[in-house]
Amino acid sequence: MPREWTDLFVLPDGEAPPANAGGEEQEGGRGRGRFFRRLRENLSKTRQALGAEIQATLFETVDEATWERLEEALIMADVGASTTAKVVAQLEQEARDGGLEGGEALSARLTELLAGIARTESPVRIDLSPKPTVIMAVGVNGTGKTTTIGKLAWHLRRELGRTVILGAADTFRAAAVEQLQGWAQRAGCEIVTGREGADPGSVAFEAVRRGREQGADVVIIDTAGRLHTQDHLMDELTKIRRVIGKQLDAAPHETLLTVDATTGQNGLRQAKLFSRAVPVDGVVLTKLDGTAKGGIALAIAGELGIPVKLIGVGEALEDLRPFDADDFARALIAP
Amino acid sequence: MFDALSEKLQATLSDVRARGTLTEADINAAMREIRLALLEADVNFRVVKRFTSTVKERALGEEVIGQLNPGQQVVKIVAEELTTLMGGESERAEFASRPPTVILMAGLQGSGKTTATAKLARFLKAEHGSSVALAACDVYRPAAVDQLVKVGGQVGAEVYEQGTDRDPVDIARWALDRAKMDGKDVLIVDTSGRLHVDEALMAELVKIRDATKPTTTLLVVDAMTGQDAVNVAEQFAQAVAFDGVVMSKLDGDARGGAALSVKAVTGKPILFASTGEKLDQFERFHPDRMSQRILGMGDVMSFIERAESQIDADEAQALERKLRRNEFTLDDFLGQMKTMRRMGPLTSLLGMIPGFQDQQLKNLKVDESDLDRLEAIILSMTPEERRRPELIKGSRRLRIARGSGTTVQAVNQLVKQFSQMQKMMKQMTKGKMPDMAALMRGGR
Numbered sequence: 001m002p003r004e005w006t007d008l009f010v011l012p013d014g015e016a017p018p019a020n021a022g023g024e025e026q027e028g029g030r031g032r033g034r035f036f037r038r039l040r041e042n043l044s045k046t047r048q049a050l051g052a053e054i055q056a057t058l059f060e061t062v063d064e065a066t067w068e069r070l071e072e073a074l075i076m077a078d079v080g081a082s083t084t085a086k087v088v089a090q091l092e093q094e095a096r097d098g099g100l101e102g103g104e105a106l107s108a109r110l111t112e113l114l115a116g117i118a119r120t121e122s123p124v125r126i127d128l129s130p131k132p133t134v135i136m137a138v139g140v141n142g143t144g145k146t147t148t149i150g151k152l153a154w155h156l157r158r159e160l161g162r163t164v165i166l167g168a169a170d171t172f173r174a175a176a177v178e179q180l181q182g183w184a185q186r187a188g189c190e191i192v193t194g195r196e197g198a199d200p201g202s203v204a205f206e207a208v209r210r211g212r213e214q215g216a217d218v219v220i221i222d223t224a225g226r227l228h229t230q231d232h233l234m235d236e237l238t239k240i241r242r243v244i245g246k247q248l249d250a251a252p253h254e255t256l257l258t259v260d261a262t263t264g265q266n267g268l269r270q271a272k273l274f275s276r277a278v279p280v281d282g283v284v285l286t287k288l289d290g291t292a293k294g295g296i297a298l299a300i301a302g303e304l305g306i307p308v309k310l311i312g313v314g315e316a317l318e319d320l321r322p323f324d325a326d327d328f329a330r331a332l333i334a335p
Numbered sequence: 336m337f338d339a340l341s342e343k344l345q346a347t348l349s350d351v352r353a354r355g356t357l358t359e360a361d362i363n364a365a366m367r368e369i370r371l372a373l374l375e376a377d378v379n380f381r382v383v384k385r386f387t388s389t390v391k392e393r394a395l396g397e398e399v400i401g402q403l404n405p406g407q408q409v410v411k412i413v414a415e416e417l418t419t420l421m422g423g424e425s426e427r428a429e430f431a432s433r434p435p436t437v438i439l440m441a442g443l444q445g446s447g448k449t450t451a452t453a454k455l456a457r458f459l460k461a462e463h464g465s466s467v468a469l470a471a472c473d474v475y476r477p478a479a480v481d482q483l484v485k486v487g488g489q490v491g492a493e494v495y496e497q498g499t500d501r502d503p504v505d506i507a508r509w510a511l512d513r514a515k516m517d518g519k520d521v522l523i524v525d526t527s528g529r530l531h532v533d534e535a536l537m538a539e540l541v542k543i544r545d546a547t548k549p550t551t552t553l554l555v556v557d558a559m560t561g562q563d564a565v566n567v568a569e570q571f572a573q574a575v576a577f578d579g580v581v582m583s584k585l586d587g588d589a590r591g592g593a594a595l596s597v598k599a600v601t602g603k604p605i606l607f608a609s610t611g612e613k614l615d616q617f618e619r620f621h622p623d624r625m626s627q628r629i630l631g632m633g634d635v636m637s638f639i640e641r642a643e644s645q646i647d648a649d650e651a652q653a654l655e656r657k658l659r660r661n662e663f664t665l666d667d668f669l670g671q672m673k674t675m676r677r678m679g680p681l682t683s684l685l686g687m688i689p690g691f692q693d694q695q696l697k698n699l700k701v702d703e704s705d706l707d708r709l710e711a712i713i714l715s716m717t718p719e720e721r722r723r724p725e726l727i728k729g730s731r732r733l734r735i736a737r738g739s740g741t742t743v744q745a746v747n748q749l750v751k752q753f754s755q756m757q758k759m760m761k762q763m764t765k766g767k768m769p770d771m772a773a774l775m776r777g778g779r
Contacts, residue, residue, distance in 0.1 A: 072380055078561035081374045141584065142445025142557065174485035178478035227587040230612075232703065260445060264377030264561025266589040287444065290530045292563035 005159050008309065008322040012129040059103035067092050070110070070333070077332045079295035080265050083302050087113055107333075114329035117302040122281070124307050124323075126254050128162065132211040132219045134244055134251035136204075138237060138278060139258035140270055141225030144286035144312060146176060148258055149222050150183025151320035152310070157187045162217035164189040167207025169200035169240060172224040180222055186317075190214075200224065200236065201243040208247040221252065228273035237277045256309065258284045261294030271300045282309035285323070289314045293332050357409075362394050365409050376590030376629045379565045382420075382599045390416050417626030421595055422604045427619075428579065431550040435468075435514045435522045439544055440581075441571060442555035444528030447583035449479060451555050451609055452525040453486035454617035455581070458607070460491065461615075465520035470510030471496035472503040472543060473527035483525055490614055493517070503527070503539065508546045524549070531570030544575050552577040553606065556593055558585045564593035565600045572601045579606035582620065586611045590629050598622075665721040665753060669713045672706060711739035712749050724750045 059066060067088055074084040091100075091110055100106050127133070135152070137145045149166065156162040166184050168191060170176040177193050184191035192207040194200075204221045211219035223240060226233035244251050257280045259267050274280055285297045285308050297308045308323040357365075366387045373383045393412050430436045438455065442448045456467040469487045471494055473479035480496050487494035495510040507524055514522040524547055529536035544552065554577040556564060571577055582594050585608045594605050605620040657663050713721065715738030720726050727735065727750055736743045 075374060075380050076562045078377075078563070081371050140559070140587070142447055144445060173482070175478035175481035178481050179476070182477035227584065229586070229588050260557075260559075262443065262557070262560050262563045262567070264559060264564075264589070264593065265375050266377070266559040266587065267561075269588055270559075287530075290443070290532055290563065291566045292561065296561060 003322060003324050005155055005322060008125055009156075009160060010125050010127040010129065011160070012131070059106045062095065062103075062106070073333050074295065077293035077295035078264055078267075078299075079332065080268070080299040083117070083299045086302075087117070110333065111326065111329045114298065114332055115325040117298055118308065118325040118328055120301050120305045120307040122305055122307050124282075124309060126282070126309065128160075128218065130250065130253050132165070132208070132216045132248070133253050134208055134211070134219045134221065134248060135254045135256060136221045136223065136241065136244065136252040136278070137256050137258060137284075138223050138274055138280070139225060139284075140227055140260075141173075143225065143258040143260040143263075144284075145225060145258045146170065146179050146183070146222055148256075148284050148286060148310070148312060148320060149220050150180065150187065151312075151317055153183065153189050153218075153220055154187040154317050155320065156218055157189055163214075164218045164220060165207055165211045165214070165216045166191040167204050167219060167221040168193045169203040169207070170222050170224040171196055171198045171200050171203060176222070176224065190216075201240045204240050205243045205247050208244055208251060212248060228270045234273065234277040237274075241278045254281050255279060256282050256284050257306070258286055259294075259297060259300070261285055261288045261297075262290065262292040263294075263296050265296065265299075267296035268299050268303060271304050271306060275304065275306065280306055282307055284308075284310040284312065286312035288312060289319070293334075294328075295332055297328075298332065357394055359395065362391050365394070366391055369409075369413060373592060373629070377559075377561050377564070377592035377596075378629070379562055379592070379596035379600065382565075382596045385599075386416065386420065414626050417595065417629060418623045421598050421622035421625055428551050428553075428606050430463075430521075435511070435519045436465075436551070437511065437514075437547050437549040438521065438523045439547060439549035439552040439575070440523060440525050440555060441540055441552060441575060441577060442528060443530060443557075443567060444476070446528065446555045446557045447609060448528060448555045449473065449482050449525055450486065450614075451553075451581050451583055451607075451617075452483065452523050453490050453492070454609055454614050455553075455607065456487065456492040456521075456523055457490035457614050458617050459521055463520075466518070467492040467521045467523060468510070468514050468517065468519040469494045470507055470514075470522060470524040472506050472510075473525055474499040474501070474503050474506070475527040479525075479527065486614065492523075493519075504542045504546050507543045511547050522547075531567045531574075537570070537574045541574055551579065553579055553581050554597075554603075555581045555583055556597060558582050558591045558593060559587060559589040560593040562596075565596050568597040568601050568603075572603065577603060579604050581605075581607045581609060583609040585609060586616065591625060592629060594620075594625055595629060663757060665713050665716065665724055666718070668753065668756070669710065669721075672710065676703075676706065708739070708741055708745065709749060712736075712741055712746055715739040724753055 070091070071084055071088050074087065075081065079087075087110070090113060091106065094100050094109065095106060100109055126135075137149050139145050153164045153166055156164050164187065166180055166189060168177045168180045170180070171194050174196070177196065181191055181193070190210070192203060192210055194203040194206075200223060204223075207221060208219050210216075221240070221244065223237060224233075226237070228234065241252060241255070255278050257271060257274050259270065263270070271280065271283070283297055283300060283306055285294045288294055288311050294311075300306055301308065308325075308328070311321050311323050311328075313319045313321060369390065370383055370387050373386065374380065378386070390409075390413055393416070394409055428438070440448045440452050440455075452469055456469060459465045459467055469483060469492050471480045471483045473483070480499060484494045484496060495506075495513050497506050497509065503526065510524065511522060524543065526540060526543060527536075529540065531537065552575050554568065554571050556568070560567070568580075580594070580597055580603060582591060582605055585591060597603065598605060605622070605625070608618055608620045610616045610618060657667060712735060715735045716724075716727070720731065720735075727746065732743050732746050735746050739746075
């Protein structure tokens with residue numbers, strides 16, 4: 001499971017990430033001391049959101065109530081009733097068969113089971129060898145698409161030294177283009193925009209064209225947030241994808257669905273209907289810095305086989321991180 | 336998923352009728368289904384626990400002799416209890432005795448505050464004729480101020496903004512002074528999205544509240560929120576003691592169990608529901624309808640209300656006369672279609688009709704562009720042809736097909752469908768209900 005940016009992305013043959021990969025934030029006005037303090041803060045935040053210890057009381061005693069407590073913990077984490085039932089039944093079975101003794105063994109096995117569901121058979125890493133690699137971001141309104149794209153562009157640019165072009169194909173939401181423009185400036189990459197209300201397909205097409213023309217490494221297409229139940233908007237998404245494919249064979253190479261960690265069981269419907277419109281390669285689980293555990297991502301991985309690739313644990317640039325299944329599993333049942 | 340609750344309960348309780356009363360074992364089996372269904376609808380785990388024990392108490396020993404269907408009986412209890420839990424009657428937002436009424440909007444990032452702010456402004460203008468101003472206090476999210484200026488302009492509300500360099504508390508205070516000076520009836524304060532665990536930002540929200548002394552503070556909650564809705568609501572309640580909730584994104588297929596949970600835990604009512612992308616898709620919240628939605632029972636009241644707001648009573652009477660005399664023409668059909676489409680997308684309308692839930696809707700995808708084509712075909716006919724579609728043969732058919740950019744087959748199909756419809760209407764005026772589903776399928 002990737003923990004570092006360099007693990008998440010497969011770089012083209014023979015290319016190494018620049019020496020300062022993972023290095024200093026290059027925005028003006030920040031001293032070295034400040035940078036390290038921020039880094040420390042961020043790491044502790046990530047730990048809080050992800051690497052927390054398993055709920056100590058969960059396996060204090062093992063009896064009927066244990067399984068109920070576990071069930072409650074998983075359901076409260078939005079894992080959903082059916083996935084929860086499966087996991088609890090299996091752990092209970094294994095405990096009964098005598099393979100697992102004591103709280104430590106039980107919680108280790110539980111983490112393993114959960115992480116096992118999160119690890120799907122689909123590739124977790126994102127291949128950057130096509131040139132340009134076209135990444136398309138889709139999702140429901142307010143899940144954090146534009147922010148994710150902005151941060152992703154920043155990391156690709158600053159940490160992996162890739163040249164990035166952004167395509168602002170969210171021509172619907174008022175001021176969405178301005179928001180992405182702000183990010184483009186911070187990340188130091190070019191942006192292709194259209195008028196508000198312009199055809200999003202044409203913006204995507206132009207962005208990919210420009211990416212080819214300039215020999216950019218990555219083109220990231222932002223799309224308007226849409227509810228998965230709006231058929232015409234889902235059709236529009238299919239069309240944007242098709243238009244991109246016309247400009248560049250096999251593109252988009254990676255379609256990422258942003259899912260808000262606070263989302264409940266409806267997230268499964270979101271993932272299902274979005275992947276019906278455009279094949280979804282991975283989930284970006286955003287807003288994990290609150291108290292929500294994002295267990296719906298586990299249900300999505302388990303039932304639809306779509307892996308989580310990135311997580312968002314805060315507002316800062318470094319708060320977009322590669323996903324780690326073990327950390328995630330532990331955090332799900334943390335208090 | 337969930338629409339099946341009623342069916343599942345009926346299956347679970349199928350042998351009860353013979354015995355006459357519900358036993359503890361029956362109830363337990365039923366409670367398991369209810370519990371699962373509520374959890375799938377994102378009702379908070381603890382609320383579900385409390386809820387099922389209440390329902391159990393009521394259902395236990397309930398007489399089912401003479402009841403056709405014990406399953407229905409339990410569903411009825413569940414629906415009633417859900418409605419009670421959600422607050423019974425729908426409540427209204429308060430106005431200040433001396434204007435301006437200040438409404439403070441709060442919520443997590445991406446919950447839909449800015450959109451809800453503009454929609455609420457439009458709603459208050461339309462319902463109460465208020466003059467509304469908006470204060471742009473979201474200085475953190477890039478371009479949030481631009482967004483508010485744009486949507487504010489669209490709903491005709493003045494937006495008080497000072498860019499993003501000033502402190503939001505100062506902006507709020509300044510906006511309130513301006514609203515007073517401008518004699519506005521209502522000032523809605525849009526704030527930036529913040530996490531309930533972000534102490535600094537929560538403290539800032541409290542400062543904005545203290546600076547503006549809002550008449551009403553509203554928490555915007557995404558209908559798709561899961562178990563965490565309760566944490567969020569509790570924290571916001573503690574910090575700013577909000578008065579009510581706006582449910583956003585209710586136009587999706589989320590069951591909205593979050594709504595129920597928030598009400599159950601904080602006791603604060605849900606006042607408004609945001610039901611679509613368009614700025615006029617915003618309505619007063621009705622607890623009873625929501626409980627039916629959670630149970631997958633359809634939303635007849637909303638359907639009727641939407642129909643009422645679109646259908647002119649005189650027109651309806653004239654139409655009824657025509658139907659009775661069997662004088663319904665393609666022109667009337669066109670008019671009906673237009674009225675229906677003004678009410679919203681067909682699938683969302685059908686979703687409100689009980690028994691017309693998910694499974695059927697899945698097979699019955701109404702393509703709105705089909706309706707465009709139908710309109711085009713009818714509009715390409717002469718008035719005479721619209722009155723007497725039986726005239727449409729040979730060259731007329733070809734002309735209509737060309738004129739509407741469709742095919743002869745499509746024209747044929749429409750004419751055939753229309754004659755079927757006339758037959759069905761004849762039946763209906765004789766007092767028989769037509770099979771709606773068959774009618775819709777016939778349209779495909």
